[in-house]
Amino acid sequence: MLLQVEAVSRYFKLARGRMLHAVDEVSFNVDGGEIVGIVGESGSGKSTLGRLLVGLGSPNSGQIRYNGTVLPREYSARDRLRMASEIQMIFQDTRGSLSPRLTAVEVVAEGLIIRGENRLNAHNTARSWLAKVGLDHSLAERYPHELSGGQRQRLGIARALAVEPQLLVCDEPVSALDVSVQAQIINLLYEISQSQNLAMVFIAHDLSLVQLLCDRVVVMYMGKVMEQGDAATVFRQPGHPYTQALVSSSPQVRQIEDSTAQNHQPIPGEVQAPINPVAACRFADRCSKAEAKCHSQPPPMIALSEQQSVACHLV
Numbered sequence: 001m002l003l004q005v006e007a008v009s010r011y012f013k014l015a016r017g018r019m020l021h022a023v024d025e026v027s028f029n030v031d032g033g034e035i036v037g038i039v040g041e042s043g044s045g046k047s048t049l050g051r052l053l054v055g056l057g058s059p060n061s062g063q064i065r066y067n068g069t070v071l072p073r074e075y076s077a078r079d080r081l082r083m084a085s086e087i088q089m090i091f092q093d094t095r096g097s098l099s100p101r102l103t104a105v106e107v108v109a110e111g112l113i114i115r116g117e118n119r120l121n122a123h124n125t126a127r128s129w130l131a132k133v134g135l136d137h138s139l140a141e142r143y144p145h146e147l148s149g150g151q152r153q154r155l156g157i158a159r160a161l162a163v164e165p166q167l168l169v170c171d172e173p174v175s176a177l178d179v180s181v182q183a184q185i186i187n188l189l190y191e192i193s194q195s196q197n198l199a200m201v202f203i204a205h206d207l208s209l210v211q212l213l214c215d216r217v218v219v220m221y222m223g224k225v226m227e228q229g230d231a232a233t234v235f236r237q238p239g240h241p242y243t244q245a246l247v248s249s250s251p252q253v254r255q256i257e258d259s260t261a262q263n264h265q266p267i268p269g270e271v272q273a274p275i276n277p278v279a280a281c282r283f284a285d286r287c288s289k290a291e292a293k294c295h296s297q298p299p300p301m302i303a304l305s306e307q308q309s310v311a312c313h314l315v
Contacts, residue, residue: 045274
């Protein structure tokens with residue numbers, strides 16, 4: 001097992017003694033070469049979870065194991081340097097994640113130079129990766145602010161892949177790209193995953209993309225895991241009412257076997273911030289199937305099969 005996330009929680013203290021439960025007892029595994037998708041609405045804790053996986057945040061409880069070794073809660077400079085060649089992240093915010101003082105080729109070469117490669121070889125490797133992600137050689141000497149949003153996104157992808165990590169955490173890596181470019185980048189990520197046995201945690205809103213790319217999927221809502229399992233199984237026959245609503249909302253992923261779920265019904269209300277949440281199902285207030293116990297008891301994670309588990313009282 002390459003990555004094991006074991007009951008990881010991340011809370012943020014707010015004013016007047018309130019606590020925001022951004023990630024709440026999340027558990028899942030990632031095998032070497034496997035692609036695991038993390039889906040859910042905005043505010044479900046996906047990006048916070050991704051940052052915890054690369055050490056850009058400290059879990060309040062639980063632990064993260066990489067290759068059997070428990071990762072430290074707080075990364076030292078030595079820990080960060082050691083893990084940078086093993087775990088990389090593609091950030092959603094391209095402006096904030098790229099140094100404005102480095103050119104495109106320097107952005108990609110920086111990690112290689114820190115790792116010990118000489119500057120010439122690092123820059124040659126960087127130019128090769130820029131070409132692989134579809135950036136013209138004429139852009140190599142430009143600064144991030146001189147690039148379009150899509151070009152900066154590809155630059156971030158090249159930077160992450162250049163150090164040849166074993167695990168890549170992708171936080172909405174193609175959200176800023178045109179559809180045609182999305183296909184190129186997804187194909188590139190898939191090819192690299194297959195050829196280099198690269199594992200990925202793929203955070204996205206686009207369910208059709210997750211269905212196409214991922215081996216397994218984890219569905220989150222208000223910091224909690226609602227459902228997880230084999231991607232084909234979850235999208236074909238989702239077990240949790242929240243997953244059913246998400247799938248029916250995606251025109252390209254309507255493959256639910258339950259004929260009553262074929263017609264899309266919008267989910268009432270909006271995702272609420274999980275501030276001092278009660279011990280109950282987080283989705284109960286928006287679920288049309290909720291019963292009394294859904295509002296008063298936390299649901300257990302129930303295995304529907306070897307390929308699928310659901311946190312729901314009604315299963």
